[in-house]
Amino acid sequence: MDDTKIGPAIVFGGLIGATWISAGAGSVHFGKIVEKVLIPAAASPVIAGLVAMAATYLVYRFLVRGRPATRGFKVGQIVSASLVSLAHGTNDAQKTMGVITLTLVTAGSLPAGSSPPVWVIISAACALALGTYLGGWRITHTLGKGLTDIEGPQGFAAQTSSALVILVSSRLGFPLSTTHVCSGGIVGSGVGRRDAPVRWRMAGRMVVAWLFTLPAAAIVGAISGKVASLGSAGTVAVGVVGIGVGLGIYLLSRRHPVTAHSFQVPEPTPAVTEPGRLAA
Numbered sequence: 001m002d003d004t005k006i007g008p009a010i011v012f013g014g015l016i017g018a019t020w021i022s023a024g025a026g027s028v029h030f031g032k033i034v035e036k037v038l039i040p041a042a043a044s045p046v047i048a049g050l051v052a053m054a055a056t057y058l059v060y061r062f063l064v065r066g067r068p069a070t071r072g073f074k075v076g077q078i079v080s081a082s083l084v085s086l087a088h089g090t091n092d093a094q095k096t097m098g099v100i101t102l103t104l105v106t107a108g109s110l111p112a113g114s115s116p117p118v119w120v121i122i123s124a125a126c127a128l129a130l131g132t133y134l135g136g137w138r139i140t141h142t143l144g145k146g147l148t149d150i151e152g153p154q155g156f157a158a159q160t161s162s163a164l165v166i167l168v169s170s171r172l173g174f175p176l177s178t179t180h181v182c183s184g185g186i187v188g189s190g191v192g193r194r195d196a197p198v199r200w201r202m203a204g205r206m207v208v209a210w211l212f213t214l215p216a217a218a219i220v221g222a223i224s225g226k227v228a229s230l231g232s233a234g235t236v237a238v239g240v241v242g243i244g245v246g247l248g249i250y251l252l253s254r255r256h257p258v259t260a261h262s263f264q265v266p267e268p269t270p271a272v273t274e275p276g277r278l279a280a
Helices: 009-021 030-064 073-104 116-147 152-172 178-192 202-230 232-255 260-264
Strands: none
Touching: 009 030, 030 152, 030 178, 030 232, 073 116, 073 152, 116 178, 116 260, 152 178, 178 202, 178 232, 202 232
């Protein structure tokens, strides 16, 4: 089951668990977690969805007007997709760089208050690009086919609204998941287009997966932190298990690969359209 990636929840969940087990609950600033992580994570998909819904409605109402829906939006989608990529890098990459830098400071390899070294920045960028290459099609299929049937104007509205939300959040220092925000934007674009099917069951599955991610990551982080505290052998054991789990997940994903050709297969999930949809 692919419910898309879960973004900062795993990073912060693992960090919370490891910190709690090694330094105690007093070392975890729960107020900041609620203010800077949980509230923005819950609000951002809703905001992106509302903006995308309004934008889609206005586009179909005043620009499309019965003409072919894809005309004139291809160039716009290239620009909006590039904007999403930029926003993705400004937010998601910062979390990876922050965790690595925090580890280096904790280990004494960097003084407190140091900026991420150049090699950390390059490593985070390469890891982000490699992850997108290896897992991008599967997530793209879920978002592009699993939530609603997207036309050009919808894609443009969803991408633009999502990119704006992420860029503003990055400026405010809120760590978000690009997938969470884009999911909200895609659902909003489906609601904003007349007669577009919105698969609420898939959206519900994604929300449930997101809710379980942070506590599950915290438990794994706590266990890993406890094992790693046993010494070099514990650290090696955590690394070996992590590599093994990652390799196993990759091999399982190859049993049912998702490629560009997968987009030619109709989505089997039944579409449930909410009554009272906005009319273009």
